[in-house]
Amino acid sequence: MRDNDHRGGETPLDAVVRERGIDAPDAAGERGPPGDEAPAGDAAGSGPRVARVPSDHDHDTFSVEGIDTDRREGLVEAVLRDVDGVSAASATRRNGTVGVHHDPSVSREALREVLAECGLVVAPGDEAFEARRAAQFASARVAVAVLFGLMVATPYIAVLYPTRVEWLFYDPVTVQYLQSILDSSMTTHFFVNLGALSGLAFLVACAPAIRRAVAAARDGRFTNEAAFVGGVAALYGYSTLVAFAGVEGAVHYDLVAYAVVVATLWTEFGVTDAATDPASSDDAAAEAPADVDADEPVAMTDGGR
The missing domain is CATH 1.20.120 (Four Helix Bundle (Hemerythrin (Met), subunit A))
Structure with a gap:
């Protein structure tokens, strides 16, 4: 069953994906088999996957609002993995969280701006x-x-x-x-x-x-x-x-x-x-x-x- 965006039309997230030339998840919105490694920039198969994360990379978690379908979940992950210095990204619509492994040179504020550009509402980190x-x-x-x-x-x-x-x-x-x-x-x-x-x-x-x-x-x-x-x-x-x-x-x-x-x-x-x-x-x-x-x-x- 297809996970259509209930908002209709092109959303800010769709626009970012189109501008960056990122491949969207498949039409069925299905996940790849567990354990399959998804290449960076590929949102198809945003289920469990193996990602190589360098030991010196930092991990940040964001509380967001706006991830309401599996398709948008995969798109957010693909957009974040497309950012230079990001080694892995994981979005969970069930509780509205986004986790990002990234190089220390990539600031948390820069990642927050990427999420905001996608039309997501990001809660303050301290809160x-x-x-x-x-x-x-x-x-x-x-x-x-x-x-x-x-x-x-x-x-x-x-x-x-x-x-x-x-x-x-x-x-x-x-x-x-x-x-x-x-x-x-x-x-x-x-x-x-x-x-x-x-x-x-x-x-x-x-x-x-x-x-x-x-x-x-x-x-x-x-x-x-x-x-x-x-x-x-x-x-x-x-x-x-x-x-x-x-x-x-x-x-x-x-x-x-x-x-x-x-x-x-x-x-x-x-x-x-x-x-x-x-x-x-x-x-x-x-x-x-x-x-x-x-x-x-x-x-x-x-x-x-």
């Missing part, structure tokens, strides 16, 4: 990098929250919950055995591990919320995040006193871990945009440049396949 890094950190925080949460929940489910809710278990011998473990010297090591896991999960996964809560406290403002951070910190402190200072009560590192998991997942997949991670959202909004389009795509990969 794309910061957004990509923030998205990676957000994914890492989700992984830490879920993994550490499971590591805290497992011993609670296996050891502590049976002793707290005895009527759910039909074997009183098992419950008595578990209680004897909690009454022994092993309890200290048991709660040290749980406290360390839940504390690290809180500090790492909720780091942005903690920073914003501290900033709000300095400004004398009360926010939902400040209430959440204060509540979790208080619960963690209480559990630590019960576990190691002989204070009467129950150790609730499990509730700390559950709160961290729920808050992290809600931030990542709920109503809050987790792709940005400012220490103070108000300051970040005030410093945002007025000419940046919030709908511009961000680079999520290095542009390669």
